[in-house]
Amino acid sequence: MTKLLISMGIMHDVFQTYAKRDGDAETLSKRELKELLQAELPGFLESCASKEKENEEKVKQLVLGLDQDGDEKMDFSEFVIFITAVILMIHGLDPRPCQKTK
Ligand SMILES: [Ca+2]
């Protein structure tokens, strides 16, 4: 198995580990997404308890921004888009779609 295939499998495993916590393994609720971010992407959310409200809002905005089907949850395809954006930011690339110039 190649490193890329292994990486994709791990990404799906991580998604399912958190997504199944509420019994619906197909989507991440805001709570599950927050737990995933805190454990798997340390530093993405504030770690101190006093920032809990800011973290809730950050997760809410993140879900709303990526929620293509409007169910207020993050399915695997929406999660992949999020991870792609994080990868692009880590590599110093702008994750927003290219602006067409006339
Ligand atoms: Ca779930």
Ligand SMILES: [Ca+2]
């Ligand atoms: Ca959704």
